[in-house]
């Protein structure tokens with residue numbers, strides 16, 4: 516197995532690190548995420564900061580930035596193994612630009628597929644990265660009353676359901692309620 520020493524040039528250290536991780540079962544893509552750490556750090560004006568510690572004792576802090584109901588950016592601070600770091604970096608690339616709902620649907624299999632391969636005994640590290648992100652998104656939504664979730668999923672204005680409907684009025688859902696009647700007719704007291 517190649518040795519890594521602080522006396523070696525950084526390029527050599529990275530080459531030896533790559534060789535060690537490759538021998539352990541990490542794909543080139545997972546190794547690249549681990550070495551580059553593209554989403555490691557903090558977001559100064561984050562909308563949500565959440566923390567999670569795994570059963571192994573490793574921990575992650577997730578910084579979340581949301582704009583117009585979509586994940587604008589995510590950063591992780593991680594005290595953890597190469598598996599947890601590569602999984603977290605891949606998770607960010609998967610959810611950036613997604614709506615809150617889409618990002619919450621991210622699962623371990625999505626991240627594993629993106630990483631291509633990591634050692635079997637490191638699969639729980641993917642779970643930690645995904646759960647930490649889901650916790651941050653869930654807490655963001657809780658603290659924001661679902662405002663951004665609604666902005667991301669609901670069209671800008673109410674649709675008109677029939678020729679006689681009034682622009683700007685929402686569709687009613689019960690008898691006698693004001694608004695547009697819809698195809699069923701009569702629910703607002705208007706003739707169908």
Ligand code: FES
Nearest residue numbers: 571573596599640
């Ligand atoms: Fe704890 Fe990898 S060993 S997250």
